[in-house]
């Protein structure tokens with residue numbers, strides 16, 4: 283997944299590929315010496331290295347199918363990174379502090395670059411939160427449904443929101459507004475990579491042509507990063 287996906291438009295199609303070809307795969311017209319009507323755009327890879335994303339909520343994305351079916355419960359592993367890229371995550375044996383293993387993640391930054399005071403206290407908050415009794419397996423045990431890596435991560439996020447005097451997010455709100463849209467984007471990106479690896483191109487009708495009702499959901503997905 284090191285290659286990045288680009289998209290260009292021809293024949294009223296959106297054509298996804300790793301390299302702009304010499305000729306249009308739809309109509310065969312040669313592009314050499316000609317300019318495409320619109321410059322190809324590169325689609326950002328939604329999966330990146332969690333150890334290089336400080337102060338972020340991370341969703342480990344090992345399997346495409348797990349991403350596709352994710353419902354906010356137990357299929358995926360989630361964690362929180364500190365300022366040095368150490369990933370704190372809650373498991374059956376308690377909170378782990380990991381220096382590796384989170385290289386392919388969906389990373390959701392939790393701190394804006396101008397939030398200096400939060401950033402300076404982040405590691406301390408995270409360490410203190412993780413040392414609480416409720417994450418000690420001898421005191422309260424892991425539960426696939428209700429006391430898992432997701433509830434650990436979300437509870438920490440809500441603690442941080444509280445320090446900013448912001449209201450807490452419910453699990454449903456958090457999943458719907460922050461997690462699912464990114465998972466959808468990552469899942470689509472993986473599909474594109476798979477299709478392009480197999481067929482060189484992935485070609486769909488350009489949304490401008492078949493909707494006429496403004497940008498499609500898919501278009502928004504690729505823009506809103």
Ligand SMILES: [Zn+2]
Pocket residue numbers: 292293306307308309310311
């Ligand atoms: Zn064409």
